Amino acid sequence: MTNSLIQFIRDTYQSNEFIPLHAPTFNGNEKQYVVDTIESTFVSSVGQYVDKFEQQIEQFTGAKKAVAVVNGTSALHTALYMAGIKNGDLVITQALTFVATCNALYHMGAAPIFVDVSLNTLGLCPQATETYLEENSSLNADGECIHRHSQQRIKAIMPMHTFGHPVELDGLLKICKKFNLVLIEDAAESLGSFYKGKHTGTFSDYSAISFNGNKIITTGGGGMVLCHSKNAGAHTKHITTMAKQPHAFEFFHDEPGFNYRLPNINAALGCAQMETLPDFLKRKRLLAHHYQAFFKNSDFSFVKEPKHCQSNYWLNAIICPDVASRDTLIKETNASGVMTRPIWQLMHRLPMFKSAFRGPLINSEFIETRLVNLPSSPTDIKEPLHV
Incomplete structure (x- = not known):
């Protein structure tokens, strides 16, 4: 399998050179x-491109307002x-x-x-979340969700749309209403992903997108609220x-703030990238279908977009039959100049x-030991396979 996969990826990218996991594409x-x-000298916090970039994100996602910042974190x-979210609060998220x-x-x-996460989405599982809350929390007289063991306030649920695959947002929103919690979406990886026709990051009051160099579009660094x-x-x-x-010359700050402004020079890069985003999404979807067809009759399971969703397929991924096959695939592909990666170590192992408090993490542990990310840079599929 590994040798045929390496050749398949090289044929797909028409290259015998090193093939990265996800490289930025600049063709606009x-x-x-x-x-x-540079010529305008407005390269830092003042300039037209920051406003334009925010407007482009608003138009694309349907968000009421987008605010550009220096990175996803x-x-x-x-x-x-x-x-x-306050000091001492607890927030439910995924390991x-x-x-x-x-x-x-x-x-x-x-x-x-x-x-725990769902095997269908790789993101926070509504069923596991509700079970944890029912077994470990209560609402006090003020309607706050209180963790029974620590007596700390559980304030929010923060799922992450893993590799651009939307989580089951309907279920999580129902849980938020039932337990009086706030939803905050970590949409860092999901620009261009939709849940039931609505863009990820627009289901919560506040969410975050990343434009790091390895994301679907990049500003070098950069993020958006x-x-x-x-x-x-x-x-x-x-x-x-x-x-x-605002003042012509006085410096008056009316509350504690952050110096998180996205520089104009980074926003300029983002504006150009947004112009080509539809093409990126189209090519990445074709690439995902190409991978899916390759793995169709194998022991490796390609991670497909969840039902009722349209994923951006930021990073393509497969689930290997076991740990040994995962390790072999990662070792041999990287040794051959084709970059693959395992998924992150679970957060409670750090x-x-x-x-940290946690519930059973059966699905998370399964995925941790079997998932491999494959090269996912946008490319032109010459002869797409059929699923």
Whole structure:
């Protein structure tokens, strides 16, 4: 299997050179817009491209307001802050996630509760979440959800749309209503993904998108906070720009703020990338179908978009039959210059989160030992296979 997969990937990318997991693609107006910012001298926090980039994201996602920030982690941190997460709060999230999800909680003074994921979505499982809450929490007289063991407030549920596959949002929203919780979406990986026709990140009051160099579009670094209203967006913008009141020359800051402004030169790159995003999504969907056809009659299961969803297929993934086959595939592909990666270690295995509360993580542990990510950069499929 491994040798045929390596050849398949090389044929797909028409290359005998090193094939990365996900490389940025620049085939539009990126150079023109970046040079424009340099010539204008407005390369930092002031310039036309920041506003334009925010507007492009709003138009594409349907968000009421989008606020550009320096990276995905700062977007998560801001979303948590704006959603009212306080020091000492608990937030239900998944152990099967990138560490930034939990780092943002840590820097808010909050702590995660790890709940299992669904095998269908790779994201937070509504059934496991509801079971955990029923067994471990109660609503107090003020309607707050209280963790029985620690007596801490459980404030929110924060799922991550893993590799761009939307979680079961309807189920999680029902749980939030039942237990009086806030939903915050970690949509870092899911620009271009839709749940029942609505873009991920727009189901919650606040969510976060990432534009790191390995994402579906990039600004070099960069992130975006999606907000549920224009007023909330205006306050978010204020908070992320040092909470400074506009004035011709005075420096007056009316509340604690963050220096999270996205530089204009990065936004210029993002504007050009947004112009080519529809083409990226089309090519990545063809690539996913190509992989799916290749693995159709094998012992390896290709991770498909969930029912009623349209995934951006940011990173294509397969589930291997067992740990040994996973390890062999990763070792041999990388040795041959084709980059593959296992999924992240579960968060409770990391020293800073080992004491976090958690429920049973059966699905998370299964996926952790069997999932492999495959090269997923957009490419032109010359002769697509048929599923």
